[in-house]
Structures are given as structure tokens and as C-alpha cells.
Amino acid sequence: MGQKNCKPQPGDLIEIFRPFYQHWALYVGDGYVIHLTSVDDESSSLWLSSSSIGATRGKVKKQRLEEVVGKNRWRVNNKYDRKRTPRPVKEIIHDAEQWIDEEVPYNALTDNCEHFVTELRYGKGVSRQARKAAFGGIATLGLAPLAIIFPVVGAATAAGAAVVAGVSGVVRMAFSGGKSKRSYH
Numbered sequence: 001m002g003q004k005n006c007k008p009q010p011g012d013l014i015e016i017f018r019p020f021y022q023h024w025a026l027y028v029g030d031g032y033v034i035h036l037t038s039v040d041d042e043s044s045s046l047w048l049s050s051s052s053i054g055a056t057r058g059k060v061k062k063q064r065l066e067e068v069v070g071k072n073r074w075r076v077n078n079k080y081d082r083k084r085t086p087r088p089v090k091e092i093i094h095d096a097e098q099w100i101d102e103e104v105p106y107n108a109l110t111d112n113c114e115h116f117v118t119e120l121r122y123g124k125g126v127s128r129q130a131r132k133a134a135f136g137g138i139a140t141l142g143l144a145p146l147a148i149i150f151p152v153v154g155a156a157t158a159a160g161a162a163v164v165a166g167v168s169g170v171v172r173m174a175f176s177g178g179k180s181k182r183s184y185h
Contacts, residue, residue, distance in 0.1 A: 011089040015077040036113040058106035060099040084122040
């Protein structure tokens with residue numbers, strides 16, 4: 001369900017409002033986006049299943065915006081433009097296209113779909129929802145249904161998943177000198 005008043009331009013960040021989280025994509029023109037998805041599921045983004053919280057691999061895909069959005073709401077959201085200077089559009093698109101069909105490292109807190117598109121646009125990957133998740137936002141992790149159905153078990157599962165994802169990111173960063181091993185630009 002696309003917004004009729006949204007007219008994305010190449011290089012724009014697209015925020016897709018899915019239940020319990022936002023999925024992010026990069027608009028590349030002619031109705032297409034490039035985004036980070038699950039390796040295991042051809043149709044999903046990474047945070048759609050409970051198994052994706054522990055996922056370590058993602059796949060970069062180019063798909064029609066309407067296919068990625070489905071029945072969800074979406075908007076153009078270049079939210080860091082006031083604080084960061086976007087890279088030139090031709091460079092953003094060129095670099096994004098180099099990653100199509102590639103498998104890349106994935107971590108819900110340090111290398112997710114929002115990190116992917118913000119690194120392409122600004123040269124530095126940032127994820128506000130991952131930051132919220134790291135500080136206890138279980139709804140951001142997509143595990144809120146567990147907390148509603150099984151308050152104690154759901155909260156423990158979400159906390160455990162956040163700790164595992166966070167520890168793996170910290171360990172990886174420690175061994176890489178504090179830098180991510182990949183660079184999308």
C-alpha cells in the first residue's frame with residue numbers, strides 16, 4: 001500500500017512500517033529498491049521471523065518497491081540529512097548495485113537493513129531501532145508477541161536474544177579493531 005503523495009527519488013531511504021519494526025530499503029529509481037533480506041526466505045526481510053534474530057547472513061536484493069512494501073505503509077525518510085551529508089546519488093546507486101545478490105554479514109544490532117542503507121547514503125551505517133533494541137526495546141526486536149503471550153518467557157527470550165546479538169557484535173568489533181569488516185561503499 002504505497003503512499004500516493006510519496007515521490008521517492010534515487011538515493012532516498014525508504015522506511016517500511018512492518019508489525020513491530022521498520023524495514024529499510026534504498027530507492028534506486030524506476031520503482032525499484034535495493035535492500036537487505038533474509039538468506040533463507042526469498043520474500044521476507046530479516047526481522048520477520050523469530051529465527052532471524054540469530055541470523056548471521058543476509059542477502060542484498062533489488063526488487064520492486066511495491067513488492068517489498070506489500071500491504072504495509074511506507075515513506076521516504078532521509079532522517080539523517082540534517083546531521084550527515086548524503087553521498088552523491090550516482091555513487092550511492094553504483095555502490096548499491098554492486099551488492100545485488102551478494103550474501104553479507106548480518107547482525108540485528110550491528111549490521112541490519114537500516115545500517116546497510118544508511119551506510120550507502122551517508123558513508124556510515126546507523127540504526128536507531130537497533131540502538132533502541134540494545135537498550136531493552138523488545139518490540140523493536142520483533143518479539144513483542146512473545147512478551148504478550150508469555151510475559152516472563154517472552155521477556156527472557158527477547159533479553160537473551162538481545163544479549164546474544166549484542167555480544168556477538170561486540171566480540172566481532174573487538175577482533176576487527178572496532179570497525180565492521182564490510183563496507184558498502
